[in-house]
Amino acid sequence: xxRERGDILKDLMxxxxxxxxxxxxxxxxxxxANNYDAYDAINNGLIAGMNQAGVLFDKEEYFVPxxxxxxxxxxxxxxxxxxHLKKSDKREQVKVVIGVVEGDTHDIGKNLVKIMMxxxxxxxxxxxxxVPLASFVEKAKEVNADLICxxxxxxxxxxxxxxxxxxxxxxxxxxxxxxxxxGGPISQAFANKIGADGYADNAAGAIKVSRSLLAKAAA
Amino acid sequence: MTxxxxxxxxxxxxxxxxxxxxxxxxxxxxxxxxxxxxxxAARVHxxxxxxxxxxxxxxxxxxxxxFRRYGNDLILIFSTTSTLAExxxxxxxxxxxxxxxxxxxxxxxxSDLSKVKVPDFNKDxxxxxxxxxxxxxxxxxxSEVCVSTVFGGPFTTAAALYPVEKITRELITNPxxxxxxxxxxxxxxxxFIDEILxxxxxxxxxxxIGSASLVSPRHFREFVTPYLKRxxxxxxxxxxxxPAVLHICGKTTPNWQPMLESEFxxxxxxxxxxxxxxxxxxxxxxxxGNVVPANLLKNSPEEIDAEARVxxxxxxxxxxxxxxxxxxxxxxxPPENVDALINAAxxxxxxxx
Numbered sequence: 001x002x003r004e005r006g007d008i009l010k011d012l013m014x015x016x017x018x019x020x021x022x023x024x025x026x027x028x029x030x031x032x033a034n035n036y037d038a039y040d041a042i043n044n045g046l047i048a049g050m051n052q053a054g055v056l057f058d059k060e061e062y063f064v065p066x067x068x069x070x071x072x073x074x075x076x077x078x079x080x081x082x083x084h085l086k087k088s089d090k091r092e093q094v095k096v097v098i099g100v101v102e103g104d105t106h107d108i109g110k111n112l113v114k115i116m117m118x119x120x121x122x123x124x125x126x127x128x129x130x131v132p133l134a135s136f137v138e139k140a141k142e143v144n145a146d147l148i149c150x151x152x153x154x155x156x157x158x159x160x161x162x163x164x165x166x167x168x169x170x171x172x173x174x175x176x177x178x179x180x181x182x183g184g185p186i187s188q189a190f191a192n193k194i195g196a197d198g199y200a201d202n203a204a205g206a207i208k209v210s211r212s213l214l215a216k217a218a219a
Numbered sequence: 220m221t222x223x224x225x226x227x228x229x230x231x232x233x234x235x236x237x238x239x240x241x242x243x244x245x246x247x248x249x250x251x252x253x254x255x256x257x258x259x260a261a262r263v264h265x266x267x268x269x270x271x272x273x274x275x276x277x278x279x280x281x282x283x284x285x286f287r288r289y290g291n292d293l294i295l296i297f298s299t300t301s302t303l304a305e306x307x308x309x310x311x312x313x314x315x316x317x318x319x320x321x322x323x324x325x326x327x328x329x330s331d332l333s334k335v336k337v338p339d340f341n342k343d344x345x346x347x348x349x350x351x352x353x354x355x356x357x358x359x360x361x362s363e364v365c366v367s368t369v370f371g372g373p374f375t376t377a378a379a380l381y382p383v384e385k386i387t388r389e390l391i392t393n394p395x396x397x398x399x400x401x402x403x404x405x406x407x408x409x410x411f412i413d414e415i416l417x418x419x420x421x422x423x424x425x426x427x428i429g430s431a432s433l434v435s436p437r438h439f440r441e442f443v444t445p446y447l448k449r450x451x452x453x454x455x456x457x458x459x460x461x462p463a464v465l466h467i468c469g470k471t472t473p474n475w476q477p478m479l480e481s482e483f484x485x486x487x488x489x490x491x492x493x494x495x496x497x498x499x500x501x502x503x504x505x506x507x508g509n510v511v512p513a514n515l516l517k518n519s520p521e522e523i524d525a526e527a528r529v530x531x532x533x534x535x536x537x538x539x540x541x542x543x544x545x546x547x548x549x550x551x552x553p554p555e556n557v558d559a560l561i562n563a564a565x566x567x568x569x570x571x572x
Binding site: 060062063066069072104105108109111155158184185186193202 | 312314316317318320321383384387388390391392431432433434435438468469473511512513516517547549550551
């Protein structure tokens with residue numbers, strides 16, 4: 001029996017949002033078997049579910065464990081659907097370079113931001129943790145990034161963020177990118193001090209700040 | 220600002236006496252001040268952070284130097300929250316000018332749990348460094364100031380034995396296994412308490428992985444509270460009147476209720492409103508906090524003074540309040556900012572006028 005597209009999308013969404021990976025896998029396979037549109041299923045099913053999870057995270061109803069399990073379900077669904085995307089589905093995306101600055105290996109915060117950026121439909125280039133500062137600049141130039149996102153949990157490494165901004169200035173390309181910073185010791189005041197464009201206090205906030213900076217840049 | 224230097228009243232009460240007033244329920248001359256000086260002690264002593272972290276004598280003497288320099292009311296022997304896990308098999312990376320960080324978690328697969336043992340405090344990891352540092356500090360200044368030794372609580376130790384992103388997922392997918400791991404970590408914590416008490420120091424438990432930046436009150440109650448409570452019970456049982464002290468970094472507000480159920484006597488809090496914490500928990504716990512650590516590194520002494528003054532103001536009658544930093548005093552903090560914090564306790568935390 002063939003189910004309606006809408007019913008399957010609801011399973012994709014609920015499966016992500018309610019941390020039910022099995023339901024997501026079953027529904028994603030159903031999309032494929034019925035030749036429903038994979039792009040539609042990712043956006044209006046999986047990503048919609050992840051964004052609902054993000055809303056609950058913002059409200060402190062979901063915390064890190066819940067968000068991670070939701071993202072596992074989302075990525076499991078994307079894995080099944082991605083081979084069925086059409087060429088015409090490739091759209092212009094916001095490009096992000098993200099990483100934890102040199103000297104710091106704490107990356108759970110950065111990983112949460114990456115998940116929410118994937119869910120926001122951004123093209124995320126994740127440099128990982130303990131990233132040499134020049135690598136942020138090189139990668140941003142290489143992929144023609146819109147955003148550079150820098151994370152750290154430690155006070156010993158926070159000045160590396162200022163160094164990245166200085167490097168961009170020295171190359172005369174500071175205005176080509178929006179720089180967003182976050183992490184335990186980071187504050188709006190520190191962002192202002194080093195001339196970052198934005199500061200976010202959690203993963204959901206990072207998306208809001210990104211969108212607002214990009215909207216301003218486009219205006 | 221000319222007022223900051225002119226108006227600092229002199230202490231006529233010593234550090235240990237001041238802190239004992241809290242324990243005896245008497246009014247001290249002024250509120251105590253616990254800047255959480257950890258790896259920063261190496262700077263005061265003029266050695267590298269790497270040496271501090273690997274040499275017990277140097278670590279202990281660094282804290283003696285810091286106490287002589289600043290007159291802080293608590294010495295905290297500490298290098299990282301992962302030291303118990305390190306002694307249980309997790310590998311660390313060491314740096315000359317920074318605290319160690321986890322290089323490789325000990326547990327790779329669930330079956331590795333059977334290899335996790337309560338460590339030997341005389342030989343495993345850097346526990347001998349901590350023990351020697353504690354002994355040095357107690358011997359040299361233990362009659363003048365309270366010496367404490369800080370270690371990771373069960374949940375934090377578990378998340379240093381098994382990667383934090385895996386263990387947080389498994390709170391949902393594999394709770395039974397997580398509880399088994401927490402049991403061993405709790406036994407290690409109880410042993411740590413005994414070792415520290417035997418050296419006449421105060422054991423302090425730090426549980427940053429229980430921060431509300433990571434886990435919900437529901438998970439805190441299930442995976443953190445019961446094990447922390449066993450540690451506080453143990454301190455109460457064998458500590459000869461010592462308080463059970465808990466530090467949790469970052470945001471903790473949503474988790475205060477299950478924290479209360481862990482029955483600690485003193486909370487050291489970080490990125491929260493201390494006035495709110497007093498309203499929510501002040502009837503049961505004394506509070507330490509919470510000048511923003513990054514501000515100690517970046518701001519001026521005048522700004523630290525102003526920030527500390529606001530905090531003191533929030534604490535009303537100051538009962539059960541100790542001024543401090545929200546988390547570790549950054550390694551490269553200018554000494555005059557630590558002075559400003561302690562002077563703020565002298566100025567705004569008075570009981571004798």
